[in-house]
Amino acid sequence: MTVSRALNTPERVSPEVLARVTAAVRRSGYVPNRVAGGLASARSRLVAAVVPTLSGPVFLDTVQALTAALADAGYQLMLGQSGYADSREDALLEAIIGRRPDGVVLTGILHSAEGRRRLLAANIPVVETWDLTPTPIDMLVGFSHERIGHAVAAFLHGRGRRRLAVVAGDDDRARRRLAAFREAARELGLADVEPVTVPAPTTLRSGRDALGQLLARPGGVDAVFCSSDLLALGVLTEARARGLDVPSRLAVVGFGDNEFAADLEPALTTVRIDGAAIGRQAARFVIDRAEGRTVAERIVDLGFSIVERASA
């Protein structure tokens, strides 16, 4: 017990005991067993993060920042992938709940509402990210996909574009940006938007193919909003291969502001999301809860911005 105190609350132990313990620890190479500690204290100092998949650079910054922020506070990150098979989701939840983590960060969506209920039933704090809803399960940090759709449509309209199109990955959030984009275009009195849906995760190849499809349609197109920067790079690549000048003949807008966006030729106009900030806020949420602090504001809207560059 005295050793436990010396290690965890050194200020509550006499200097002499502290010195003796420290020396013994060093001499023996003792590393406390956190599994036993977790069992006794009911605090695992483990946080689970669930991503649909790690491929595709979308959630990378978030996971990276989350891991770092947690590590700084003495917490460890357990990673789970929900995306690659629906049937696995149940097993994933069992695995998570069985470890009694101090919190779960949902990056992207957990498919079943049932699953989220189980997490709450297990009394595990939940942070949803990358989205905004007025009725989160527990805590939430994200931004509004609807507002982004509207904002990009207004942006393109303001630049004189009149025949808008969208290339969107087949996932829920991209679909909602798309829907808002179409609605805004309608409100602005523009022709109905041509949507092309591509499989998720999005790729450069999908972007190239999508532009091909778009150009084959009657009516013509003078602006494309892509649901990822990679898709936008595909559109840029295909446009160049076809001798279609960007931005004079075609405006291109991406999503994500990946590191490479600013340095493409032409530089990519895109929607900037601060993925790292999302990770940091999620860590703050979980840690606050784990340390017993009550979280006053459970919803944080980190917003977005349109970064205007040469491509639009």
Place this chain on the structure above:
Amino acid sequence: MTVSRALNTPERVSPEVLARVTAAVRRSGYVPNRVAGGLASARSRLVAAVVPTLSGPVFLDTVQALTAALADAGYQLMLGQSGYADSREDALLEAIIGRRPDGVVLTGILHSAEGRRRLLAANIPVVETWDLTPTPIDMLVGFSHERIGHAVAAFLHGRGRRRLAVVAGDDDRARRRLAAFREAARELGLADVEPVTVPAPTTLRSGRDALGQLLARPGGVDAVFCSSDLLALGVLTEARARGLDVPSRLAVVGFGDNEFAADLEPALTTVRIDGAAIGRQAARFVIDRAEGRTVAERIVDLGFSIVERASA
């Protein structure tokens, strides 16, 4: 005890008891506490993975495949980042060892030899990846960076290139590919290779800047070997901005065969590494050890291939 058996070894329990337990589990929503189980059995079913950083798509496929393969076998992945501060490495090791994982997968390098010794002292199986050395700490799955450097130099020489250059990220493995590339060029009787070193992780921007530097030097250059596909994309982008035709005036070779490489214009010639296979093999190593099987062949060389496309 009977419940424990029904859950873990159902075949060693009577059908009737099994049915009763199953029903009770469903009724109550019971999820076994793996922390307690881990403490009692000295098997945590947790595997730690250490990456220098998650940004940069290099280790993504490996981590992704590792997570999936472990999950399939009932193991969970704990993620640690070693790269963002040297001082953190000690804390990271404490955190890892303290959880008594069933194995540690080192993706990239753990800086201190001392650290690796501590892992072994704690009796934790270690898998090193993405490299090849005749004297691994424990188990190893990777490929030879030296052979890659040689192969690419020979490849470019075979295509008639005579003034080779390299753009390499500032990390150990890239440096070794570079060194082998220079050595091979020398053996082939070519002029000494111009190396440009850029900070790690590599970016498109670095690639653009590097080509600028290369072209400013006297002597000229007709082929560039880049230490990542992103860097190669930067070189392609800059070449186009300057009206320098690829491949006629400049051959470009990347590294990694990222998803986008095949669909660039021109399509990128690059070195293909099977990151996912590395992850799967690492999982196999760890699981074999955890289940008490002895691993006969502790070194697996997964090799590489040069994917010849339009850019070289």
Place this chain on the structure above:
DNA sequence: GTGAAAGCGCTAACAA
């Protein structure tokens, strides 16, 4: 400031 007792929720080992 230090220490003794009890127990966290499981599993190993052995007995019936």
Place this chain on the structure above:
DNA sequence: TTGTTAGCGCTTTCAC
């Protein structure tokens, strides 16, 4: 096939 006993290595609680 089922059940009993004794821990795993810590922390909580309470007494000194």
